[in-house]
Amino acid sequence: MLGVTNLEVVYDDVVLALRGVSLEIPDGAIVALLGANGAGKSTVLRSLSGLLDVHNGKIRKGGVTLDGEPIGQLRPAALAKRGIKHVLEGRRIFKEMTVEENLRVGAHSAPRDVKENLGRVYDLFPRLVERKDGTAGYLSGGEQQMVAIGRALMSGPRFLLLDEPSLGLAPKIVAQIRDIVVEINRQGTGVLLVEQNATMALSIAHHGYVMETGRVVMDRPAADLLADDDVREFYLGLHTEGDEKQSFREVKHYRRRKRWAS
Amino acid sequence: MNEFLTATGQGMGNGAVYALLALGFVIIYKSMSVISFAQPAFMMSGAVLVSHLTGRIGFVAAVVVGTIAIALVALVVERVAIRPMVGKAVFVIAIITIGIDIVVRTVAGAFVGVNQLLLGDPWGLKVVTVGGVQLQERHIAAILAAAVVVTVLFLFFRYTRIGLAMRAASLDQEAAMAQGVSIGTVFAVSWALAGGLAALAGVFAASGNAFDQSLWMVALVALPVIILGGLDSLGGAVLGGLIIGIVESVVRTYHSTWFPFLDTNTGGIAPYIVMLLVLLVRPHGLFGTKEVERV
Ligand SMILES: Nc1ncnc2c1ncn2[C@@H]1O[C@H](COP(=O)(O)OP(=O)(O)OP(=O)(O)O)[C@@H](O)[C@H]1O
Numbered sequence: 001m002l003g004v005t006n007l008e009v010v011y012d013d014v015v016l017a018l019r020g021v022s023l024e025i026p027d028g029a030i031v032a033l034l035g036a037n038g039a040g041k042s043t044v045l046r047s048l049s050g051l052l053d054v055h056n057g058k059i060r061k062g063g064v065t066l067d068g069e070p071i072g073q074l075r076p077a078a079l080a081k082r083g084i085k086h087v088l089e090g091r092r093i094f095k096e097m098t099v100e101e102n103l104r105v106g107a108h109s110a111p112r113d114v115k116e117n118l119g120r121v122y123d124l125f126p127r128l129v130e131r132k133d134g135t136a137g138y139l140s141g142g143e144q145q146m147v148a149i150g151r152a153l154m155s156g157p158r159f160l161l162l163d164e165p166s167l168g169l170a171p172k173i174v175a176q177i178r179d180i181v182v183e184i185n186r187q188g189t190g191v192l193l194v195e196q197n198a199t200m201a202l203s204i205a206h207h208g209y210v211m212e213t214g215r216v217v218m219d220r221p222a223a224d225l226l227a228d229d230d231v232r233e234f235y236l237g238l239h240t241e242g243d244e245k246q247s248f249r250e251v252k253h254y255r256r257r258k259r260w261a262s
Numbered sequence: 263m264n265e266f267l268t269a270t271g272q273g274m275g276n277g278a279v280y281a282l283l284a285l286g287f288v289i290i291y292k293s294m295s296v297i298s299f300a301q302p303a304f305m306m307s308g309a310v311l312v313s314h315l316t317g318r319i320g321f322v323a324a325v326v327v328g329t330i331a332i333a334l335v336a337l338v339v340e341r342v343a344i345r346p347m348v349g350k351a352v353f354v355i356a357i358i359t360i361g362i363d364i365v366v367r368t369v370a371g372a373f374v375g376v377n378q379l380l381l382g383d384p385w386g387l388k389v390v391t392v393g394g395v396q397l398q399e400r401h402i403a404a405i406l407a408a409a410v411v412v413t414v415l416f417l418f419f420r421y422t423r424i425g426l427a428m429r430a431a432s433l434d435q436e437a438a439m440a441q442g443v444s445i446g447t448v449f450a451v452s453w454a455l456a457g458g459l460a461a462l463a464g465v466f467a468a469s470g471n472a473f474d475q476s477l478w479m480v481a482l483v484a485l486p487v488i489i490l491g492g493l494d495s496l497g498g499a500v501l502g503g504l505i506i507g508i509v510e511s512v513v514r515t516y517h518s519t520w521f522p523f524l525d526t527n528t529g530g531i532a533p534y535i536v537m538l539l540v541l542l543v544r545p546h547g548l549f550g551t552k553e554v555e556r557v
């Protein structure tokens with residue numbers, strides 16, 4: 001079990017990005033993490049993978065635990081070795097390297113099992129086999145996302161943290177990515193799935209969290225969230241009139257106050 | 263024609279030395295976006311160490327031991343003086359490398375004193391004549407050594423785990439970290455490689471004649487080389503080194519015919535003129551990527 005408890009994170013010593021977040025990713029589960037832009041989703045992932053440092057972010061309170069052991073102070077290399085792999089927002093593949101070189105870098109923390117993991121990744125993404133010696137930067141967006149996910153899988157992680165894997169992809173490709181996440185999970189990897197595409201995320205997740213300005217505001221089984229009116233309204237695009245963002249926020253605040261008041 | 267070919271051969275020999283030095287600069291630049299001005303010191307230390315070791319263990323063993331030893335020194339220097347500064351402005355770190363250069367050069371210089379040192383290389387100034395073209399043995403050796411080093415480096419960056427990790431880190435540091443690559447290791451290895459390359463360059467730069475404390479100035483020629491080749495291009499470092507070496511040597515040879523009215527040999531300024539001309543046409547050097555400018 002991977003988790004964070006009462007986590008507070010600040011960037012540049014002043015920007016409070018997380019204000020006491022708690023969530024859990026049980027082994028073998030898919031957990032969806034939803035929220036508007038700037039809610040703090042990527043910050044949660046960075047706290048789990050040790051990448052806060054690069055952004056001058058710090059854990060100020062609370063902690064990150066793996067099987068109960070505090071791991072918040074560990075470096076990314078150590079966390080990768082322990083089986084936590086973070087697929088960054090925006091794919092971030094090594095564009096000037098070949099596809100297979102990208103995958104080999106992904107095997108950095110598990111050099112012994114390169115062959116086996118390479119086979120597994122190519123099984124998951126047959127499309128990459130044909131492209132393996134091609135320059136990764138020339139692949140389509142969907143293929144690049146496959147490289148990014150495949151690269152993370154190259155060390156056989158226990159937990160996979162996916163930051164908006166469907167970002168900017170066509171619906172057909174999004175459906176493919178969704179199936180792949182399901183398959184990865186079926187093979188035993190726990191997944192924390194950050195998504196703007198809430199329908200997609202909740203359709204495959206076991207549990208879901210919704211964040212807003214650095215806090216978790218909902219924490220329920222995914223099916224419940226899918227059925228929830230608020231979530232439907234804010235994230236499933238059933239409320240589309242006017243300036244979306246503006247109305248998002250207004251409705252959200254109104255609803256929340258109502259919910260708390262009742 | 264023979265005179266020209268002789269000058270070219272000599273230029274390639276010198277160019278091989280510049281290429282080795284330039285490779286070190288580029289490797290460090292790729293890993294931390296800093297030009298390390300400590301390279302001249304490592305180059306001189308290499309030559310000094312080898313000249314002291316040769317009498318005891320023979321030349322070849324001395325070169326191997328000397329190169330590895332300087333690589334380790336560079337690794338320690340990075341750990342002690344550079345790593346704590348990570349996160350500071352690139353400019354600040356570059357200045358720190360100048361400080362390192364002066365310290366290391368002073369220490370190495372103490373082992374030279376005011377006298378000249380002999381490297382103890384087997385080549386001396388011996389010359390092979392092939393069809394009227396004269397080639398110095400030490401230049402042939404430098405070219406062969408550089409060819410081997412370049413091949414090994416190519417394989418290293420292409421196939422080894424740490425070599426791939428270093429390339430990845432230079433393309434996208436955060437993404438490399440997310441794969442479990444330790445940036446500290448990347449810095450350490452790049453300094454060690456650059457130190458070893460500089461030491462080896464020092465050996466060939468010091469071969470032939472006796473050398474003294476001014477040997478380090480040879481390394482300065484690597485600066486126009488890396489700008490010419492492109493700061494972040496290993497291939498550019500090699501080709502740039504050879505081009506600068508040849509141009510310098512040819513200009514030196516024909517100086518009195520071309521510029522009879524100038525007393526000082528123009529060979530020394532030729533590298534900078536070539537660099538400026540290339541930059542006018544290709545702002546990022548021959549093989550540099552555009553991104554470099556943003557750093
Ligand atoms: N590197 C950084 N330096 C300073 N502040 C940051 C940094 N990264 C994020 N923040 C701030 O932290 C808060 C949370 O950002 P985060 O990127 O975690 O949100 P997110 O939910 O991932 O948003 P998005 O959907 O846009 O990716 C935001 O207010 C953001 O401005």
Ligand SMILES: [Mg+2]
Nearest residue numbers: 041042043089
């Ligand atoms: Mg984000």
